[in-house]
Amino acid sequence: xxxxxxxxxxxxxxxxxxxxxxxxxxxxxxxxxxxxxxxxxxxxxxxxxxxxxxxxxxxxxxxxxxxxxxxxxxxxxxxxxxxxxxxxxxxxxxxxxxxxxxxxxxxxxxxxxxxxxxxxxxxxxxxxxxxxxxxxxxxxxxxxxxxxxxxxxxxxxxxxxxxxxxxxxxxxxxxxxxxxxxxxxxxxxxxxxxxxxxxxxxxxxxxxxxxxxxxxxxxxxxxxxxxxxxxxxxxxxxxxxxxxxxxxxxxxxxxxxxxxxxxxxxxxxxxxxxxxxxxxxxxxxxxxxxxxxxxxxxxxxxxxxxxxxxxxxxxxxxxxxxxxxxxxxxxxxxxxxxxxxxxxxxxxxxxxxxxxxxx
Numbered sequence: 374x375x376x377x378x379x380x381x382x383x384x385x386x387x388x389x390x391x392x393x394x395x396x397x398x399x400x401x402x403x404x405x406x407x408x409x410x411x412x413x414x415x416x417x418x419x420x421x422x423x424x425x426x427x428x429x430x431x432x433x434x435x436x437x438x439x440x441x442x443x444x445x446x447x448x449x450x451x452x453x454x455x456x457x458x459x460x461x462x463x464x465x466x467x468x469x470x471x472x473x474x475x476x477x478x479x480x481x482x483x484x485x486x487x488x489x490x491x492x493x494x495x496x497x498x499x500x501x502x503x504x505x506x507x508x509x510x511x512x513x514x515x516x517x518x519x520x521x522x523x524x525x526x527x528x529x530x531x532x533x534x535x536x537x538x539x540x541x542x543x544x545x546x547x548x549x550x551x552x553x554x555x556x557x558x559x560x561x562x563x564x565x566x567x568x569x570x571x572x573x574x575x576x577x578x579x580x581x582x583x584x585x586x587x588x589x590x591x592x593x594x595x596x597x598x599x600x601x602x603x604x605x606x607x608x609x610x611x612x613x614x615x616x617x618x619x620x621x622x623x624x625x626x627x628x629x630x631x632x633x634x635x636x637x638x639x640x641x642x643x644x645x646x647x648x649x650x651x652x653x654x655x656x657x658x659x660x661x662x663x664x665x666x667x668x669x670x671x672x673x674x675x676x677x678x679x680x681x682x683x684x685x686x687x688x689x690x691x692x693x694x695x696x697x698x699x700x701x702x703x704x705x706x707x708x709x710x711x712x713x714x715x716x717x718x719x720x721x722x723x724x725x726x727x728x729x730x731x732x
Contacts, residue, residue: 388439388440388441388442388446388478388479388481388482389440389482390437390438390439390440390482390483390485390486390489391437391438391440391486392435392436392437392486392489392490393424393435393436393437393438394433394434394435394436395424396421396424396425397421401438402421404438404440404443404444404445405420405421405438405445405448406420406421407444407445408444408445408446408448408471409623409626411471411472411473412469412470412471412472413472413662414626414627414662414663415469415623415626415627416465416466416467416469416621416622416623416626416627416629416665417602417603417621417622417623417627417629418450418461418465418467418621419448419450419467419469419623419626420602420623422599422601422602422623423436423450424436425599425602426596426599427591427592427595427596428588428592429452432452432453432454433452433453434450434451434452435450435451435452435453435490436448436449436450436451437449437450437451437483437486437487437490438486439470439479439482439483439486440482441474441475441478441479441482444471445471446470446471446474446478446479446482447468447469447470447471447474447479447480447482447483448468448469448483449467449468449483449486449487449499450467450468451467451487451490451499453494456494456495456496457494457495457496457497457498458487458490458491458494458496458497458498459497459498460487460498460499460500461498461499461500461501462500463500463520463683463685464523464667464668464683465500465629465665465667466500466501466502466505466683467500468483468499468500468501468505468507469505470483470505470506470507476506476507476508477508477509478509479509480506480507480508480509480510481508481509481512481513482509483507483509483510484507484509484510484512484513484515485509487499488513494690495689495690495691496687496688496689496690496691497515497687497688497690498685498686498687498688499515499685499686499687500683500684500685500686501683501684501686502522502681502682502683502684503519503522503681503682503683503684504681505684507684507686510686510688511686513688514688515686515687515688516686516687516688516689517684517685517686518684518685518687519682519683519684519685520682520683520684520685521669521680521682521683522669522680522681522682522683523665523666523667523668523669523673523680523681523683524665524666524668524669524673524674524676524678524679524680524681525663525664525665525666525678525679525680525681526653526663526664526666526676526677526678527662527663527678527679528628528653528656528657528661528662528663528664529662531657532653532654532657532658535653535657535676535677535678536650536653538676538677538678539650539675539676539677540674540675540676540677542675543646543650543675543676546643546646546647547643547646547647547650549642549643550608550642550643550644550646550647551647553610553642553643554610554611555608555609555610555615555642555643555644555647556608556609557606557607557608557609557647557648557651558606558607558609559604559605559606559607559655560597560604560605560606560607560617565605565607565614566593566594566597568607568614569593569597569605569607569614569617570590570593571614572614572615572616572617572634572635572636573588573593573617573634575636576634576635576636577634579637581637596619601624602621602622602623602624603619603620603621603622603631604619604620604622604655605617605618605619605620606618606619606620606648606651606652606655608635608644608645608647608648610639610642610644615635615636615639615642615644616633616634616635616636616639616644616645616648617633617634617635617648618630618632618633618645618648618649618652619631619632619633620652620655620656622656622661625660625661625662626661626662626663627661627662627663627664627665628652628656628661628663628664628665629664629665629667630649630652630664630665630666630667630673631667633645633648645672649666649676652664653676664678665681666678
């Protein structure tokens, strides 16, 4: 279904937006891809292939295209989840603006389209790289908050230069993985797919960390076949797959570290360190410009690069802005706790744990 924002769509003297809920027709696709060719490091979720992903079942995926003088000047992709409208995640922006366009006009047009798409949803959230100005969103009441962001690697430096940026612990772990005989290959066959699924299924049962997603074999299989925008790499020990890493990308643009799974009994052999290095090598060979690692925790920071902040723009339309109030209270409580003596902080933490235990 394609929804036009006005009967004057593509008028040469006005800005307007287009709401898409399925893969676009050829004329719109061409305009959209022309836009992608003008922006720096577009991601896979900025592109028409967004609609080919299997993960949006039941989430009503949509795309907002902002037009000015018959050209696409902005794009935002998103879903509807439990009464909220979300464009991206804390680790994954899904909005871009043409750097040559007027940022106020482009962001205002996207904001108007998003408000129409959101309808009566009470919470609307947009995540953007901190260098993308969303002035139009702030003018419409969206509250901007800068978050830590993601580690981003500049692939134009080349693999050798990037390796030199690695933390010594990362280099040592890569050498250890190689010494133990671990090999990394790209998944390509049905047997590779089945081996990946077995590792993922066992990883889902680990007690080592909280795992929030639960993909089906059908979803993993569908992604496995979307090779224009996805690749999976497998770490093997004596022929047995013990870990896997998935990449998501837009050809010629941004590579994203999409997912990883590994078997607990082989963690000490450091397959994940070798996997991340091999994916960097592959991305450099393929001519990509940037690599987002999808977070900034310690394991990812050991790859060097730069931590690029991500900004959240949120419009809370609940009664008394309940979401904003809860978040502000947590932030205020955190500031108070940080100023207390350390012994007080430990007592408060113990009290919190006891309360959680009894819930």
